[in-house]
Amino acid sequence: MKQEGGRLYVVSTPIGNLEDITLRALRVLKEVEIIAAEDTRRARQLLAHYQIKGPILTSYHDHNKERKTPILVRQMLSGHSVAVVSDAGTPGISDPAYFLVNHALKSQIPVVPIPGASALMAALVVSGLPTDRQTGRFCRLIKEVSAL
Numbered sequence: 232m233k234q235e236g237g238r239l240y241v242v243s244t245p246i247g248n249l250e251d252i253t254l255r256a257l258r259v260l261k262e263v264e265i266i267a268a269e270d271t272r273r274a275r276q277l278l279a280h281y282q283i284k285g286p287i288l289t290s291y292h293d294h295n296k297e298r299k300t301p302i303l304v305r306q307m308l309s310g311h312s313v314a315v316v317s318d319a320g321t322p323g324i325s326d327p328a329y330f331l332v333n334h335a336l337k338s339q340i341p342v343v344p345i346p347g348a349s350a351l352m353a354a355l356v357v358s359g360l361p362t363d364r365q366t367g368r369f370c371r372l373i374k375e376v377s378a379l
Contacts, residue, residue, distance in 0.1 A: 237307035239335040240314040241328060243321040243347025244273075249280050251348045257281055259345050263312040267291035267303055269326050270318035277316075291315060296327040300334050307340045314345075321347065 240259045245251040260266060260278065266286045268274035274288060291299050303313050315328045322328030335342050356362060 236340065237309070237311045237313065238341045238343055239303075239307060239331065240312065240343050240345050241322050241332060242314045242316050242345040244277060244316050244319060245347070246319045246350050249277060252277070252281075253345070253347055256345050256347060257283070259314055260316075261285060263314045265289060265303070265306060265311060265313045267299070267313055267315045267331065268318075269316065269322070269328075273318045274316055286314070291327065291331065293327050296330045300331055303331060304334050304338050304340065307335065308338060320350070 240263060242256050242259055243253075244256070260281075261283050263286050266274060266278075266288050268288060268290060269292050271288055271290050278284070278286075278288070289299070289303075291303070307313055315322045315331055317324070317326040317328060323332060332342055
């Protein structure tokens with residue numbers, strides 16, 4: 232997936248069941264040159280499960296983000312595409328992916344979100360709560376909290 236000016240793909244991965252991944256996420260993981268993983272052991276399990284063997288797998292976590300970010304940014308500026316994955320879920324939520332996203336954006340590197348299944352919404356719809364009313368309240372609450 233080498234192209235003029237690489238991209239950063241923020242790829243959501245399954246929280247529990249490895250089958251809770253999108254086809255788009257699998258395609259991106261197969262096509263990028265580099266996968267920056269918060270936990271390489273978990274990433275290897277996912278890649279092995281789907282027989283993805285091409286990309287270079289490198290660690291990217293709180294303890295090495297300041298050292299690895301400039302390296303990954305240089306790779307993207309030279310045309311390589313990078314996928315960042317957390318140990319589970321969407322990168323950037325309680326993990327160092329925000330740091331890489333921020334530096335990519337500052338370097339004018341396109342950042343592409345690859346969404347996954349939403350555990351929160353799945354839990355809500357099977358909770359038995361009246362989602363016709365509760366969902367609107369929940370969304371307003373999120374908006375109020377994010378404004379703080």
